[in-house]
Amino acid sequence: MKRFCLLLVFFLSIWMISISCSREDYVKSVEGESKIVVEGWIEQGDVPQVILSRSIPINTVIDSTTILDYFIRSAKVTVTDGVNEEVLSLKSDEGRVPPYVYYGSKMIGEVGKSYSLKIEYLNKIIEAKTSIPTVVNIKSADYRKVNISDTTGFVYLEFNDPDLEKNYYQIETRVDEVEPIFVPSLYGNLNDDNFISRSVSLQVTRGIYVFSKTKYKPYFTDGDLIYVKLRTMSKSGFDFWNSWQNEIINGRNPIFPANTSLKSNIKGGLGAWEGYGQSTVSIQTIKK
Template identity: 60%
Template sequence: MKKYIVFLLILVVISCSKDDFSDHSMESKVVVEGWIEEGDYAQVLLSSSIPITDAIDSTNVLNHVIRSAKITISDGKISEVLKVKNDKNRVPPFVYFGSTLKGEAGKEYTLKIEYLNRVIEAVTKIPKSVELKSAEYIKKVATDTTGYVFVKFDDPVNEKNYYQIATKIDGEEPIFVPSFYGNLDDKNFTKAEVSVQINRGVILFPKTKFTPYFADGDLIHVKLRTQNKDALDFWNSWQNEIVNSKNPIFPANASLKSNIKGGIGIWAGYGQSTLLVKTPPKK
């Protein structure tokens, strides 16, 4: 299997002021991408932010991965120190993972990262999952070899919900990738029955041209996540940076939203519902 740079939050310390670019003494920040889903264990990716003056390639990315932190998660009653594993299908290949605390809807989970002389903390809560009713691969023209995925679900009445739709192509992508424009606030829904077109999200950097569609031969895992407002704000700001700069690792002119105290990034709890979509065989 090919290896992909799948650490979505490889961030660069950057300011609106160009004078800051020459400040080589700027302290790097700890970058966190962590999550715990209902029915699954926590995963956390850690790195230090990359100065704007540094080259961005797989070697430099590996140099900024943090592998020696102590990460503790707790639900208020049980605490667990995450272990580190080497996942050769990812670049960077190091993932902190849990095996004791399984996510439960309605529960609050704290994250504590101890690294060198720093303590980084965050809190999240797992919202109740919403069932994904259907997911279908549809082409605009029958003879096309590419298409989009359309999903349907019912937004619970009298409940405030925020959603993220993510996809994973079997055999090609090792993680679920947030869909482009797949962060949804139910205040924008006109009715409880929701139907949404899914555009493929950005994962590959830097040599593969981004295409927002899926193709014949793809086996597509589609996930509907419920998320909290801080996660929605984070992923919307992350997406805006991609739109503005055409590059997911270079913030264009604003900082990403974050719920991390002492660092940057996201610690999110998700509800989740997943369906598998089969496409026609590749010709």
């Protein structure tokens, strides 16, 4: 249970909130060494979103009640593009676990723009900066099975990598009515240095959704409505997600592993603030 909760706090895209100010004061008094963990992003065409928590010291006893002490919902979170500034609002999203995210409402991500993040919490100031790279559109995405009689299969994705641009990619998927959020595909972080041609074609392996009620399966199933997203990101975003993926695969504790930790571009904390270009398509598979 302890290991699961440690992963719970740092599996960023998704999962960090707080429960009450009184609980946060309690954490402050007993966990002076814990750090603020940030997962923030702004996609092209969407508002900025930020999820916050505290890291958990390795010697802390964790259960389903005390894990709530480490979620943060009383911070002031500000995003600016150099001209406009917006203070994000904490909102409840019942489709997510945990259900609280700091959302923007006016600022919409634009390719080429830079965005600065500032978090004020208790006596701490956390800062980071990112920009949104060029969008690379999905050329095609389809669901394929090894044998026609199978009831499961994989998604195959095609896109063209721009010749004169340096690009880093992340592939995410979401199964409608099964996963409330997009989940990074396993081995879905791509560096175009490794591409042998401009035309890229690959199999997409389903990512690991930590809060799934069913056993993990790397494939998709007949009848699934699958959303596939291709995101462009910076080198720092690629490094972060690669280190995150390595910890998932190795089954280690991400915050306090034996000899490594997740890459971060957060000044004064842990985690990532990243801008993404994005192209999303849907695939409706047929149920037999």
